[in-house]
Amino acid sequence: MLLAMSRERHLTPRGSTTGLAVVAALIGLLGAVGNLVFREAIAISGRVFETLGTWLIHVVPVLSGYEAPFVLATGGVALLVVARFFPEHTLGYGFPRFLEMVNLEGGRVKKRWMVVKTLGAAISLGCGASVGREGPIAQIGGSIGSAVAQLLRVPTDRAKLFVACGAAAGLAATFGAPIASVMFAQEILLQGELQLVHFSMIVIATTTSVVASRATFGADTVFHARTFVLASYWELLTYTLMGLVLGVVAVGYTRLFHVVLERAGRLRLGTATKLIGGLTLVGILGIALPENLSDGYPTIDAALAGRLQGTHMGLLALAKMGASALSLGCGAPGGVFGPIFFIGAMSGGAFRALSTLLLPGLTGPRGSYALIGLGTFLAACTHAPLTAIFLLFEMTGSYEIALPALITSILAVMVASSIEPESIDTLGLARAGTSLRPPREQIMDLIPVSAAFHQTFDPIPASAHVAEILHAIGESRATSFPVLDAEERLLGTISVHDIRGLLLDPAANDVVIAADLCDRNVPTVTLDTSLGKALGRMEADDVEEIPVVDAAEPRRILGLLSRGDVIRAYNRALLTARTVPGTPGADELPQWSKAYRVTTLAVPPEWLGRSLRELDCRARFGVSVLAVQTDDKPGRTFEVPDPDQVLHDGESMVIAGPAAAVRRLERSLGGGLLAHTLGRERA
Secondary structure, X not given: OHHHHHHXXXXXXXXXXXXXXXXXXXXXXXXXXHHHHHHHHHHHHHHHHHHHHHHHHHHOHHHOOOOHHHHHHHHHHHHXXXXXXXXXXXXXXXXXXXXXXXXHOOOOOOOOHHXXXXXXXXXXXXXXXXXXXXXXXXXXXXXXXXXXXXXXXOXXXXXXXXXXXXXXXXXXXXXXXXXXXXXXXXXXXXXXXXXXXXXXXXXXXHHHHHHHHHHHHOOOOOOOOOOOOOOOOXXXXXXXXXXHHHHHHHHHHHHHHHHHHHHHHHOOOOHHHHHHXXXXXXXXXXXXXXXXXXXXXXXXXXXXXXXXXXXXXXXXHHXXXXXHHXXXXXXXXXXXXXXXXXXXXXXXXXXXXXXXXXXXXXXOXXXXXXXXXXXXXXXXXXXXXXXHHHHHHHHHOOHHHHHHHHHHHHHHHHHHHHHOOOOOOOHHHHHOOOOOXXXXXHHHHHOEHHHOOEOOOOOEEOOOEHHHHHHHHHOOOOOEEEEEOOOOOEEEEEEHHHHHHHHOOHHHHHOXXXXXXXXXXXXXXXXXXXXXXXXXXXXXXXXXXXXXXXXXXXXXXXXXXXXXXXXXXXXXXXXXXXXXXXXXXXXXXXXXXXOEEEEEEEOOHHHOOOEHHHHOHHHHHOOEEEEEEEOOOOOOEEEOOOOOOEOOOOOEEEEEEEHHHHHHHHXXXXXXXXXXXXXXXXX
């Protein structure tokens, strides 16, 4: 046993493709088992609470048709009992916390989550809470993958891969959709960070899971979608309108969901009161609309089959929004995918009525609209269009669904993300100040423009003629030139590309001036703008350089920031991360080779009061100053240095360079060599 584990530990971390494939297949198989156990737990829970409802009616016949609030309240009591034994993460919407574990905590998911999420979600769904099963099964599968990672003691990147394999395997077994589950892992779980080898391993896990699940349950799937029918290509117009409308509806639901979660969290009531009271209200709503109880999968199936009326479907969609937000807000464990599927299917089916008015005689069946609505709303709420598109394709197996699915999903995501940049899973985290982006990307948000821009630039007067402009460009290496008015205020910029046409039109030389040529809509940044935002503006406007202006006087130019400046500052920050404790990305950078060395040194007395530009450490000693630790801020922080930054007493520097050069510098700091060298250079 020990030999086998030792062999596996060696195999997996080193990246053997065969070893990873075997582990991925194993996780996929375990994910299918987890889905089987979860599925049976939901069925058992449902039978128990159904029996309870029957017993209540038998004891108190007048409760017939009104038993839902009592059953849900009893479910709340059962959840409180489970929370008593597992106080951590039993109650409430746990998927955002799961995303934090995967993306920010190295993929370490507590093993007890397998039990906690199975019991909690099974009780919620069984008693009728308006929640979904997809989030819990992803967390159950992810905890299985994490357990395997901890058993094999793999590094962080492998642990995240194994968690993604487990989560995707659980979903694949639930829906019989391996490709959509891979997209779920890529777009939602890993937030778009997926390497090719990881993609292959997740495919192996999901495929294994689906095969194992079908061997157990046959080809039976959660939803029984009929063949999609596109009655006319004119319908693409109404599907386009559906994408726009559902994008807006998705933003409304996302914000409603989080408002309810936040308000419920601030209520000065005990956990038991909120949980039982909230579920009782959901039960009261269920008396009028019983389809809203639990995950509503049978109702979704009826919608996909076209057996529901449009008006009723619209009412169900609105009711589900409130019931699901209330269920999860009061503390019932479960997922939000199920409600999203339900709301999307009902909204899509209801939307068909508008299509019938616009295109009489050219409209497909209501079930087809419900199917497209399901995928579109999923894409808009989660900002994951590929997951939605592949799910629809795998549900129907029809190529005919491709165009409507692509149009509606992409448009819905564009609309939703333009109004609300965060998805339903990340909005709460963003409001709490938590970012799921990789640490290397976070570094860009920590570096201000002031640490990277250059203050030297070649301005062109607004009155300059073409000949003067060409002369200025010919004398400079720059590609972008600020155009200043008579008061030396920024008017715009001229790039080399802007003057190409003038070279072919000599007649314009005496007529056109710089003020006519410059781009006056050029984006600008200030000194405290982050490099991440600055680079985003460069990419949005497709420019190589961007003016840096005074925040108080937006037309007073201070310098320019180029893409090269951003890259150099980013690289310096990455190098610093290896030495500076607590810097984002420090744990995911490669180890330095033995020929290279990074160390932290106190600023020597000889360097006090001098700038880094004046010291010119690279030319004198063959080393670079990557960061300076300042003591004028709380916690003594490291910052990327400015060349004109003056060194002060009590500060430290991060020095990098060839090992021999660093050793020579250290020796010189201990004797008179350094002072002698600096004195000679100054003379």
